[in-house]
Amino acid sequence: MTAPTPAHTAVPAPAHTAAPAADATTRLTVAQALVRFLCAQYTERDGVRRRLIGATWGIFGHGNVAGLGQALVEHADTMPFHQGRNEQAMVHAAVGYARQSGRLSTHAVTTSIGPGATNLVTGAALATINHLPVLLLPGDTFATRPADPVLQQLEVPHAGDLSVNDTLRPVSRYFDRITRPEALIPAALQAMRVLTDPIETGAVTLALPQDVQAEAYDWPAAFFTDRVWTVRRPGADPTELAEAVTAIRSARRPLIVAGGGVHHSRAESALAEFAETTGIPVASTQAGKGSLSHDHPQDVGGIGHTGTATADDLARAADLVIGVGTRYTDFTTASNTLFTGDGVRFLNLNIAPYDGHKLAGLPLVADARSGLSELTEGLLVHDHRVPDAYVTAYTGAKADWERRVDTAYRAADPDARPTQTQVLGALDALVDGTDIIINAAGSLPGDLHKLWRARSHDQYHLEYGYSCMGYEIPAALGVQLAAPGRPVWALVGDGTYLMMPTEIVTAVQEGLAIKVLLVQNHGYASIGGLSEETGAERFGTAYRYRAPDGTFTGAPLPVDLATNAESLGLRVLRARTVGELREALATARAADTPTCVYVETRTTDTVSGAPPAMAWWDVPVAATATRPAAVEARERYEQQISTRRRPL
Incomplete structure (x- = not known):
């Protein structure tokens, strides 16, 4: 078996070969054609080319063993194969590969019909929510319906064309069912488009009926020629850029929130240059952590419910929040209770317009690296930098937090x-x-x-x-x-x-x-702590025997x-x-x-020994309760929700 190309290694550019004759065809099954097509797909960004589908994971059953299984055997020298043990886990492995590859290369995952296919749903949701590409190739029931139902077929009296694979529709960025061989061509091209789109990427599902997988067809030879998908780096609109520069120049206490888009764009160096030029501190979401090294002068650590005191205090006082590649989840905003400074505004640099307009912010729709470079140039013209007193204040706060980290460690x-x-x-x-x-x-x-x-x-x-x-x-x-x-x-x-x-x-x-x-x-330490905080008294969160009263409070x-x-x-x-x-x-x-x-581990009053949460997170508490713990939790909850602000 050929080892996959490491993600950090560029692959050679495909050799230039003579274009196939216009009427040239190759007779293959649908599965053979799909695998051969996938072997010829590449991404390119910043002049570096990579194989798009680096390998395939699979567990075989009656829905894919005679189709994709045979095809993968025949292409073992060009399409590396990994044998998985759980379908959801195979998607996680593919997603881990894709993230480490900067979303420029990913893996495919094939499963049988029935339980194998539905086991993909959780992994697909994870991939799509995190904007990470993965190609799912579940087997499906017969398109020709020679027997009805077949093994593992979901019967829906009002819709004969539904199968369990339809559960993948809401968690996929693109979904298609290949019910005829010739339908593979447009579907495969659309699948590659979505996998390589920096905005739309996520899980892509091509459901493959088991009979269609094995059906032969005369494929145009051009379908199998090397194809390169360019990953775009769009720049900012000049008007939006000018408004963004003006907003930053007028701010006295700006704060950058670095999200996962910084990493996806490989914009870490551009962010460092922007922060060093302006002196603006950088807080990070879970997905954005590491955008700056921990010892960078402008790095103030994680933000939000699980953030540092330094970052959260800066967030409360900020008059301009500059989001870079972030979705502003509730953990980041502390359920909209964190950014409470008078007149606080948001400037959102994001390649996705949907995220660029969040929190009623000024949108700066662009690739993170391109947008940051343009902002730096725009501010250098004015020699803009935040006040020295602001830098001194957050530098001291950062040093204080590092001492708390030392104590916890x-x-x-x-x-x-x-x-x-x-x-x-x-x-x-x-x-x-x-x-x-x-x-x-x-x-x-x-x-x-x-x-x-x-x-x-x-x-x-x-x-x-x-x-x-x-x-x-x-x-x-x-x-x-x-x-x-x-x-x-x-x-x-x-x-x-x-x-x-x-x-x-x-x-x-x-x-x-x-x-x-x-x-x-x-046990479930995190949920146990949350249960206690919300008045549920750690119910059902410990891995213990039942006590005589029926609760899970016995010995571990x-x-x-x-x-x-x-x-x-x-x-x-x-x-x-x-x-x-x-x-x-x-x-x-x-x-x-x-x-x-x-x-x-041994526990402490804070379960793990870490400093407590520096910001709130909204987990609703029962409005009516009789247990004292729940009553007290509701009182605390009402105090917290009174601080929520909705930016307009």
Whole structure:
């Protein structure tokens, strides 16, 4: 099997060959034609060309084994294949690869009909919400209906053309069902258009009826010639740009909010130049963290509910918020309670007009890198820079926060069991800019957003658009394929691990030396804390036996996740103390085989040991309740919602 081209390596430009004769055709099945077509698709941005579909993941059943399965066997030398264990996990692996590849290369995923297809839905939602490309190729029921119903067919009395694959429609940016061979040509071209569109990209689904997959057709030879899809970098409209420059020049306390679009555009250097030129501080969303290195003078850390005190205090006082590539989710805006300064305005640099107009802001619709460069040029003409007193104030606040991080990370006793933040501190002391940290759900995202010191633009890989439990381990496989030779860490709690550990087997099979940091805290720590805050008293969030009163408040369950990971083929290093943890992490980092570090944490009053939330998040509390905890939570809730502001 041919190894996929690493994402960071440009592929040679396709050789220029004579154009096929206008009437030349090649007789292939639909599946054969599709795989051959995918092998000839490329992206190009900034003069660098990459293979668009780097590999295919698959689990075979009666809906794809005789069609796509046969085609992939025949193209094994040109289309690398990865054997997955769970359909949702295969999508996560493809998404991890796509993100690490800067959205310029991705993977395809094929499944059988029925459960295999519906298992794709969660992964597709994650990809689309995060604007990350992935191609889904589920098998489908017979187009010719030789028997009705066939195995796994959904019967809908009022609509004979529906199948379970239609569940993928709302979570796909493009969906088509190929019911005739010739329909593949326009559908495949539209699929590639969406996958490479910096605004529209996400999950793309081509549902493939199993009989059509195996049907032969005379394909025009031109369908299989190399095709290059240029990823655009549109600049700003001159009028919008002039208004943006004027708004920045008139602001006294501006704040940049860097979102995932900075990374998608590879605009980190342009952002650094803009921030250094103007002195404007840069806060980051979960998706945007790492846009500036943690030690950059203008970096003030994460913003919002899981942000730093420095960034959130700046947000409350800001008179201009400059969003760059952000969707302004409720975590970022603290459910519209964070940006409360008098007369605060928003300037939104975004390639998507939909996001550019959010919060009644001034839109600057452009590619992030292009727009930032144009803003820098426009402000340099006026030699614009924020007041020195403003820089002094946020620089001092940043230093204060770093001392709080040091306190959270510090473990005085090497023989003690670590808190979760001390686990992160041990990892922080070990890594350098080549390490990649992957996480998605639980209490870890909040701790990481507040505390993690990102050392490179792609070190911090948090999937928080969908915050999907189970993402981390399969995504680590995709990231490792895209970044061979770099240390890739999947940080998971016990709740997330139990959701989807299956791709450990794939890591072992493929020899992908991912590092799994498995934190055991006996339950859903994040939701447990939220439950307590909202008056639900941690109901149903701990992994414990039932007590005599029927509640889950007995002894912790005697599960041994370390042994489970070993049974799937991982080398497991058990760390009981801070000292053992440090040694285990160093061993895992140096390992050339998949390795897990297992650690059971101790809790504190704040669960993980991290500073508490610096901003609110709206989780509605019952308006009527009798339990004292819920009554008190409702009172706090009403106080918080009274501070909400809707920008107009």
